[in-house]
Amino acid sequence: MHHTIEVENLTYTYPGGHQALIDVSLSVGPDERVALVGPNGAGKSTLMLHLNGIYRPTSGQVTVGGLPVTDDNIGQIRAWVGLVFQNPDDQLFNPRVFDDVAFGPLHMALPEEEVRRRVDAALDAVGMQDYADHISHHLSLGQKKRVAIATVLSMHPKILVLDEPTAGLDPRARRSLINLLDSMERTMLTATHDMRLVADLFTRVVILDNSRVAADGPTGDILSDGALLTEHGLEAP
Numbered sequence: 043m044h045h046t047i048e049v050e051n052l053t054y055t056y057p058g059g060h061q062a063l064i065d066v067s068l069s070v071g072p073d074e075r076v077a078l079v080g081p082n083g084a085g086k087s088t089l090m091l092h093l094n095g096i097y098r099p100t101s102g103q104v105t106v107g108g109l110p111v112t113d114d115n116i117g118q119i120r121a122w123v124g125l126v127f128q129n130p131d132d133q134l135f136n137p138r139v140f141d142d143v144a145f146g147p148l149h150m151a152l153p154e155e156e157v158r159r160r161v162d163a164a165l166d167a168v169g170m171q172d173y174a175d176h177i178s179h180h181l182s183l184g185q186k187k188r189v190a191i192a193t194v195l196s197m198h199p200k201i202l203v204l205d206e207p208t209a210g211l212d213p214r215a216r217r218s219l220i221n222l223l224d225s226m227e228r229t230m231l232t233a234t235h236d237m238r239l240v241a242d243l244f245t246r247v248v249i250l251d252n253s254r255v256a257a258d259g260p261t262g263d264i265l266s267d268g269a270l271l272t273e274h275g276l277e278a279p
């Protein structure tokens with residue numbers, strides 16, 4: 043059984059004064075897959091960065107698996123929530139692929155053999171098993187995105203939070219990433235502009251626009267509402 047996300051009346055103001063989230067409430071049930079869509083600057087990434095405590099609410103509350111995201115719980119929350127950044131260069135900082143994927147499990151103080159097992163399994167899952175000894179920095183964008191996902195899979199997260207996973211990928215890389223995500227039974231919240239990805243993979247859609255939740259409903263209902271999509275700068279797949 044995987045975990046829930048509860049976001050209650052979350053408001054976040056950046057130090058410069060910009061209100062990037064205003065009174066956002068959203069819950070994701072165990073094993074539910076929710077897509078977060080909306081124009082650039084809507085606040086999607088800001089919201090995701092709250093889910094493992096990188097940002098903390100200006101007001102409101104975020105709860106994961108029943109635990110509020112606070113300093114006391116941050117270790118447990120980060121073990122549960124696998125957050126994949128939009129830009130893999132923000133996630134990969136070790137010279138070798140193996141070390142990037144091993145970083146989380148090593149940090150969890152797991153025995154070396156278990157770390158190795160987890161790295162192998164995570165690289166296998168993303169189809170990068172032959173790249174353990176490669177230099178992360180030299181990989182293509184699609185390969186880096188896969189390795190970035192492997193770095194969180196190796197932690198056995200109960201929740202996957204993905205920020206624009208298919209952005210910038212060529213069609214084949216995009217398709218294999220979609221198949222990979224589809225094969226993962228896990229609570230999933232994904233920010234994306236890829237409306238075909240939304241239609242293929244997600245049961246529910248939340249539209250974020252101008253720092254607020256503009257709509258939240260079953261994918262079929264949202265994607266068939268042309269006026270709603272147009273109003274928020276979105277297109278049907």
Ligand SMILES: Nc1ncnc2c1ncn2[C@@H]1O[C@H](COP(=O)(O)OP(=O)(O)O)[C@@H](O)[C@H]1O
Pocket residue numbers: 056057058060062080081082083084085086087088089
């Ligand atoms: N570090 C920051 N400091 C100040 N403003 C920021 C920062 N990061 C993002 N913003 C602003 O917050 C708003 C929401 O950004 P973001 O969450 O990245 O939106 P999205 O992911 O939906 O494109 C934007 O107006 C953006 O310019």
Ligand SMILES: [Mg+2]
Pocket residue numbers: 086087088128205233
């Ligand atoms: Mg973003």
